[in-house]
Amino acid sequence: MTDQAPIVYVVDDDLSVRGALCSLIRSVGLRVEVFASAQEFLHHARHDAPACLVLDVRMPGLSGLDLQRELSKAGDAIPIIFITGHGDIAMSVGAMKAGAIEFLPKPFRDQDLLDAIAHAHARDATALHRRAELTAIRRRYDTLTEREREVIVLTVRGMLNKQIAAELGISEQTIKVHRHHIMQKMAAASLPALVRMVEKLNPTDLSGGAGPA
Template identity: 45%
Template sequence: MAAPSGVIHVVDDDSSVRDALHRLLSALGFEVRLYASAGDYLLAWSGDSPGCLLLDVRMPGPSGLDLQLALMRRPDALPVVFITGFGNIPMSVLAIRRGAVDFLTKPIDRDALISAVTTAIERDANRRESELMKQHIRRNFSSLTPRERSVFEQVVAGRLNKQIAASLSTCERTVKAHRAHVMEKFNVHSVAQLVHLAVQLELDTASRSESSAVGEEKTAA
C-alpha cells in the first residue's frame, strides 16, 4: 500500500528516536521532518503542507501536551499522534480528549504506528478538503445580489414562491428568476441541495464566530 501524501513532523528530544522513526517512515514512503523540541517545530512550521505531528510527551521546555494545547487554537493545526515512554492513563485520556489521533507507548509497535499516522494524515486531508468546500460556498454566497440573498434565505426556510413574492412585493415570475440564478451560482439542482449548503454556511459562520469570541476573551484575559 502506498503511503498517503503528507509530511510527518517528528518532534522528540531523543535523537536516536528521531533517527529511528525517520528511517522507518522514510522506508515506507513517507516524507519526514525532524525537530528536537516544541519550539523548533513552531519556528519551522507554516501550516501549508498536509500531514500530521508525531509528538513526544516529555521534552525539555514545553511538553508535547503543552504544544498540543497551543496548537488547538490554530484552525490549521495538524492532527497529533503521541509517542511516549512515560505515559499513563490520565495523560492518554487528556491527549485523546483534546483530539489526538492515538497515544503510543515506546517501544512503538510498527503496525500501530503506521495505522496511526495514516489515519492522522487522512484526517488532515479531509479537513483541508472540507475547508476548501466551505470557502467555495462562502464565495458563492458573497456573489449573490441583495435580492438573490433574500430569495435564498426564504427558499431554504421552506417558503413558497408566492409567499416570497408577497414578502418582497414582486411577482412569482421574478422570484423564480432569482431562484434560478441562485441555484446556478451555487451549481445545485434542487432545494434539498440548497438547504444543505445553507446548513454548511450556518455551521461555518457559527464556528468562526465562536473562535473569534474565544480569541477576544483570551486577549482580554
C-alpha cells in the same frame, strides 16, 4: 512526490529518536519533517496536504501537551499521535480527550505507529476535502447580491415563491428570476443540492456583507 502527498511531522527533542522515526516513516514512502522542539514546529510553514503530528510528550520548554493546547487554541485540528516513555494513564486520557489519535508508550511496535499514521492521514484528508468544499461554497455565496441572499435564506426554509414574494414585498416573477440567478451562481443542480450547500454555512456566513444589489 508532490506537495499534496501526505506528510508526517515529528517533534521530539531526542536526536536518535528523531532519526529512527524519520527512517521508519520514509521506509513506507511517506514524506517526513522533523523538529527538535514544539517552538520550532510552531514557527514552521505547513504544507497544504494531509498531515499528522508524531509528538513526544515530555520536552524542554513547551511539552507535547502544551503544543496540543496551543494548536487547539489556534483552531489547528492536525491529528496528533503522542509517543512517550514517561506517560501515565491520566496523561493518556487527557491527551485523547483533547483529540489525540493515539497515545503510544515507548517502546512501541513500528506497525502500531504506521497504522496510527495511516488512520491520521485518512482523517485529515477528509477534513481537508470538507474545508476546500466549504471554501468554494463561501466564495460562490459571496457573489450573491443582498436580495439574492434574502431569497436563498427563505428558499431553504421551504417557502414557496409566492410566500417569499409576499415576505419581501416583491413580485413572484422577480423571485423566480432571483432563484434562477442563485442556482447559477451557487452551481446548484437542484434545490436539494442548494439546501445542502447552505446548511454547511454558519450564521456568520449567511449574515456577512453582500455584493451589489
